[in-house]
Amino acid sequence: MYVCICNSVTDKAIHKAVAGGVRTFAELQAKTAVSTCCGQCTSCAKQVLADALSAQPLVQTISWMPQLTAA
């Protein structure tokens, strides 16, 4: 499904970006350009990002947290 019509960003593209390491909305915007034009897709894009992040394995989610990996 298209999430962002302006930039042709799909839910699959957002899930792929998260699988590739994206963890924040700003990172998602930098990677896909989602929600960088009219902004009408922002709430939907944030929801798809949240869903994609929650679907990530716990170990992968924890590994990007610097306070847990530094030492």
Ligand code: FES
């Ligand atoms: S629909 Fe995403 S910026 Fe317009």
